[in-house]
Amino acid sequence: MMQTTLTLTRPDDWHIHLRDGDALRAIVGHTAKQFDRAVVMPNLKPPVTTVALAQAYRSRIELALRAANVPLGSFTPLMTLYLTDQTAPDEIIRAQESGIIIGLKLYPAGATTNSDAGVTDLLGKCAKVLEVMQRVGMPLLVHGEVTDPEVDVFDREALFIDRVMMPLRRAFPTLKVVFEHLTTKEGVDYVRDAEGPIAATITAQHLLYNRNEIFKGGLRPHFYCLPILKREVHRLALLEAATSQSPRFFLGSDSAPHIKGLKENACGCAGCYTAVHALELYATAFDRANKIEQLEAFASFRGPDFYGLPRNRGTVTLVREPYTVPLEVPYGDETLVPLAAGETLPWRMR
Ligand code: DOR
Ligand code: ZN
Secondary structure: OOOOEEEEEOOOEEEEOOOOHHHHHHHHHHHHHHOOEEEEOOOOOOOOOOHHHHHHHHHHHHHHHHHOOOOOOOOEEEEEEEOOOOOOHHHHHHHHHHOOEEEEEEOEOOOOOOOOOOEOOHHHHOHHHHHHHHHHOOOEEEOOOOOOOOOOHHHHHHHHHHHHHHHHHHHOOOOOEEEOOOOOHHHHHHHHHOOOOEEEEEOHHHHHOOOHHHHOOOOOHHHOOOOOOOOHHHHHHHHHHHOOOOOOEEEOOOEOOOOHHHHOOOOOOOOOEOOOOHHHHHHHHHHHOOOHHHHHHHHHHHHHHHHOOOOOOOEEEEEOOOEEOOOOEEEOOEEEOEOOOOOEEOOEEO
C-alpha cells in the first residue's frame, strides 16, 4: 500500500540565507516552521566577519522570530562567520568561546552574491586561521567553485576539487569541511570516498532538476542559482548520494531570496527561494526515487551527527496530499517567487 503519512524527527537546514531587516522579518518564520535549527549564511552587506557582528545579527534574528510569533526556543539560528583574507586567528578562538558560531564560511572572492570580500588565496592568506580552526575543531563551510572567469560556469565545481579542496585537505587533514550545495558527480565521488572529516549539503533544486529546467520554453530565472544546475548525470549522482546510507550527505536548502524584480531582470540574481516549502520539495525528490524512508536520515540525523550536536527531539509529519506552491510570497514591500511556483507537489507538511 502507498504510504500516506511520514513522521520525521524534527529536521534542520544546514545552509540558509535569512538576509536582514524587512527581508529577514518576512521570511524567518518559513524556516522556523519547517526546521528546528538552521545554519545562517554570513553574506550580508557588509558581511558578518566578526563574532561581535554575528552576535548582533543573531539578536536581530531573535527579534524577527518574536515579531513573526515563533514560539520562544522552538528555532535556533546557528551562526557563521565570513572568512576573509584578513580574518585574525584570534577571531577563531573568540568564535569557539562564544558558543554561537558553528563554522567559518569560505566564499572564493567573486564566486557569488556578496562574495567580493571573500578569500583571494586560501592557503596563501588564511593558513594561520585554518591551523587554529583545525586545532579547535571549528568547521570550514565551503562554496566550492573556482572563480577564474576563463573556466566554464558548469565546470567550476569540478575544478575546485583539484585546485582548492584537495590541496586544502592535504595541508589540514583533520579540519572539518562541509562542501556546501554539492552539484556534481565529481563532487559526490570526492565527498563519498575522501579520507577524514568531510561532508556535503545538497539543495532540493539540485535533486529535482537538471539544467534543462533553466531553458524550458524560454529563459526561466527562478531556476538560476549558484552553483548552477548541471546535467542529468549529476542530478542522478546527487539523488543517489542523498538517498544512500552514506553519513556524509545531508540537507542544506541554500534558500536564497531575491525580490521578484531582481530575478526577472536583464541581469537576474542567483538564488532559489525554497524556505517556504523545503520539506515538500525534498519529500518529492525522495519519493520520486522511491526512497522516502531515507528522508529522515538526510534531513534530521546526519547533519547533527557530523557537527557533533544532539539530534532534535519532537517530530514533524508530512502527508501525501497535493500542495500547490504559491505563485508569490510577501517580502517586505516586495514579493518573492518560490521555486516551482504554481506547481503541485505530492506531499505537504501537516
Ligand atoms: O544562488 C546563490 N545565491 N548562491 C549563492 O552562493 C549565494 C546565494 C545568495 O546569497 O543569493
Ligand atoms: Zn548559499
